[in-house]
Amino acid sequence: MIDGLTRNATEFEKRFRRVRDDYQREYGPALAALSDLKPQTANASSKETQKELERIEQEQFKRAVLEYQIRLWVIDGLLYSLNWIQNSTWNEKPTPVNMLPEMTVKSLQGTKRRMDYFGYETSTYRPLLIVEAKRPSDILPIPPGGVEAESISSLIVKSLRRRIKLPREWPDWLDSLKDYVRSVKAEMGAYPSRAVLTNGDWCIIFASPENTFARDDGGRSEDILVFRSSDEILQRAGEVFLALEHHQVLGTVADLTPGELRFVVDVDQIHQLAFGLRLRYVVSPTASQSDVPIVTVVPLVLARSADYSWIRITGQTHARQLPPEYTEEHLSFHFSQVHDDATSLMKTVEAQLNAVPAVCSVEEHYSSRESFSAHAGVLKIGECQIVFTGSETHFFRAQPSVSGCQYHDWLNCKRDGVAQGNTGMYGKSVVSPRAFFESGTVHHCAHRDVFSAKQSPIMPNNRSRCGSRSGGDGFAFCEIAPFEDYLCCRTCVFEAVCTAAEVFRLPCGTNSLPTRDQALQLVQIENAEVSKVIGRFD
Secondary structure (H helix, E strand, O other): OOOOOOOOHHHHHHHHHHHHHHHHHHHHHHHHHOOOOOOOOOOOOHHHHHHHHHHHHHHHHHHHHHHHHHHHHHHHHHHHHOOOOOOOOOOOOOOOOOEEEEEEEEOOOOOEEEEEEEEEOOOOOOEEEEEEEOOOOOOOOOOOOOOOOOOHHHHHHHHHOOOOOOOOOHHHHHHHHHHHHHHHHHHHOOOOOEEEEEOOOOEEEEOOHHHHHOOOOOOOHHHEEEEOOHHHHHHOHHHHHHHHOHHHHHOOOOOEOHHHHHHHOOHHHEEEEEEEEEEEEEEEEOOOOOEEEEEEEEEEEEEEEOOOOEEEEEOOOOOEEOOOOOOHHHHHHHHHHHHHHHHHHHHHHHHOOOOOOEEOOHHHHHHOHHHHHHOOOEEEEOOEEEEEEEOOOOOEOOOOOOOOOOOOOHHHHHHOOOEOOOOOOOOOEOOOOOEOOOOOOOOEOOEHHHHHHHHOEOOOOOHHHHOOOOOOOOOEOOOOOOOOOOEOHHHEOOHHHHHOOOOOOOOOOOOOOOOHHHHHHHHHHHHHHHHHHHHHHO
16 A cells, blocks of 8 residues: 655655556466467367357456456556545545546537546646556557657657558547547636556656647647656656656645755745645534534645745644634643644744745735735645645634624624524534634624625625635635634634725724723723822812
8 A cells, every 4th residue: 555645756666666566466467368368269169169259258358357457556556656646445545636537528529428537636626637548458559660760659649640540549549538638628628737548557648738639730749758668667757757746747846844845946045934724624423413523733834935936844743633622721722732833843944944034924925916826825735725824823813803892792693683693603513604613702703794794705796806815706705714604803814814805894893992902001091081180189
């Protein structure tokens, strides 16, 4: 079993070698014994001939079963070794899925067809990879004079231009792949970044499916990489890794450890740092049959380079669970744990740099189109949310920025006719809505108008008045809506950017309710004025 992310071509070479060798050891001899099935019917009676044909049919069925194993074993293993994760035997752990087998696409020919494998970007579903699997007995279109006479990639281009006809089923395979590429563009609005034909031994990578298949000229032979055997895949592991590894195709860098940072980027080009969180929201059933939310966070440090691309750095720390019992002591301890983890990671990252850059706040990030377009405030990756917290270390604060608000409690909202829902959230809710913080706590907001505003969809006619938002058209205005619906906005790390939006107003305006310190100052001023007045009469 292969576990963990493949971080470089060396690891890929080791992992795929193990996959291939295990398959050959397990199935190779049996498949080889069935590789040349020819009926032995010479000088045989009709009865003997019938038995021989039945034997051949049985042996062909066995071969078909064994050939199917190469897809489940070798091709799945090849893709998993390149960080393409699907719901298969190679993915027993809850790893974010970025590939679907047997994905249906509406063909431009008017029918529905199934692609063997379809890889995509998890946050936007942008098409990344199409893979078509072939039988082990299927062979490459080797020219009569051998590959030295003319390259296979050149022959493929000529075939697409209809100048030559390749042998066996190759014309049909190329036409099918062309149809998949064009149909994906028509249905999803973008061409896949890569396309592949492979039988688990040989492999052909189309590095630019748009150039090769969008037009009828076949593109350039330089965009087609041919690996004639699994040995060649291993020998040229670096080329395969750069052409097909998930993050290479996606155009992003996987989360790094601090020690990897200097290998990936020129640290002198890092202009800003920021805190972030990898947040995971899961549901756990209790003995009372009611489900409860479990929210865990892992601190990240984000580093921005001169071209505004962001790199995520993790310290591999333990996930910290939000305390299921809401008390000031438990919450304070949780905040302290996350803060210590985050600041420790930040110091470790800073030690890798030649100069320590400034920390980017949430407000600064959202106000920069270049910075925000490179990394949204809340980014969904698989089952996790990546939350950009800027200069703060958590997505919510210990206390609200405005004190004295009565609308933390549903009963007060009910009294004033502004309550959200028919009953208050006096317990945790996990489906619709999602509420980790309960009514009556300073982190809860039970106001109807706040809830409805946060849930209002972003649309083309209001997007300019919403400001920078992580969600696309149709998604809720609230940045943290994917995992929390009732958090008081005055305790949220995104408070400043949301309240700056033209569409969003809170009932507890900053001018209507003073903070605790401001209230104490007002009391002190009032007492001093009263003393002066009393002194005049003494």
